[in-house]
Amino acid sequence: MRKVIAAINTTLDGICDHTAGIPDDELHEHYTDLLNNADTILYGRITYHLMEYWRTVLESPSDEKSMNDFAVAIDAIPKIVFSQTLKDVDWSSARLAIDALEAVVSALKQQPGKDILVGSRSLIIQLMKLNMIDEYQLCIHPVVAGIGSPLFGEINDRKIFKLTNSKIFDSGAITLYYKPITKYKNH
Numbered sequence: 001m002r003k004v005i006a007a008i009n010t011t012l013d014g015i016c017d018h019t020a021g022i023p024d025d026e027l028h029e030h031y032t033d034l035l036n037n038a039d040t041i042l043y044g045r046i047t048y049h050l051m052e053y054w055r056t057v058l059e060s061p062s063d064e065k066s067m068n069d070f071a072v073a074i075d076a077i078p079k080i081v082f083s084q085t086l087k088d089v090d091w092s093s094a095r096l097a098i099d100a101l102e103a104v105v106s107a108l109k110q111q112p113g114k115d116i117l118v119g120s121r122s123l124i125i126q127l128m129k130l131n132m133i134d135e136y137q138l139c140i141h142p143v144v145a146g147i148g149s150p151l152f153g154e155i156n157d158r159k160i161f162k163l164t165n166s167k168i169f170d171s172g173a174i175t176l177y178y179k180p181i182t183k184y185k186n187h
Contacts, residue, residue, distance in 0.1 A: 002109050004116045006124045007034055007137040008151065015148035016121040018050055021141035022171045028066035030167070030175070034137070035073040039113045042105070043094075044120035045083035051119075052091065080104060082123060105132050125154050135179055136161065142172035 009021045021027070035041070043051065057071035079094035082101055089096055097104050101123065108116050109132075118124050118133065127133050138151075165177035 002111070002113055002116055003134040004105060004109065004118060004127065004132055005034075005038070005135045005137060006118045006127070006133045007031075007139075008119060008121065008124060009139045009141060010151050011141055011143045011145040011148075013144045013146065014150045014152070015145035016151040017145055017148050018047065020143050020145045020148070021139070022143065022173060024169075024171050025064060025066040026169050027139070027171065027173060028064075028070045030139075030169070032066070032070045032073045034117065035070075035077050038077060038115040038117045040078050040080060040108060041117040041119055042101075042123050043079055043081050044122045045081065045086055046122075047120040048079065048081045048083070048086075048089070048094070051079075055091065077117075082120075101126055102130055102132070105130075121149060121151060125152070128152075128155060128159065129157075131180070131182065133180065135164075135177060137175055137177055139173055139175045 008016060009018055010016050011020050051074060054071040054074045057067055058075055061068045061071075075093060077093065079091065080097050081089055081094055082097045086096060099107075105116065105127065118127060124133070160181040161178035162181055163176060164179050167175045167177075169175075
């Protein structure tokens with residue numbers, strides 16, 4: 001069965017903001033590899049619009065190979081966009097979700113294929129509440145944003161995780177890989 005991976009950038013103060021991090025070649029390469037090992041990414045409207053930036057990099061390539069490679073990878077991966085306000089999307093590799101998030105993810109998990117990525121805070125929260133995320137990859141940047149939306153600000157139930165891996169970047173960012181523990185025993 002395919003894995004659902006929540007992969008997102010946060011700051012030291014837990015703010016989820018794709019623009020607050022410190023992107024560099026190493027991080028772009030990391031996320032390019034992540035995209036190349038998946039075959040679907042789920043976005044909400046806000047993150048989808050933010051990611052449309054990479055279409056401009058395809059049209060006018062950067063001087064940085066890592067940015068261009070990321071642009072190619074993000075362009076190629078099929079995107080499913082969940083929105084109650086968008087009527088259509090014009091990115092050829094994107095489509096609007098017709099069914100509810102839980103139904104779409106359940107159906108995707110039953111199909112053969114690579115990992116399913118979730119790259120939007122709102123979708124991560126919804127799927128976390130449904131216990132449908134198999135792995136969390138939280139890239140924590142050495143930045144304090146001060147304002148913004150905390151990644152888990154709308155979670156009211158206690159959740160327990162097991163750290164399975166970590167990756168430290170030269171920029172000081174670190175990706176922590178967590179697996180949710182479904183049952184917690186108090187000893």
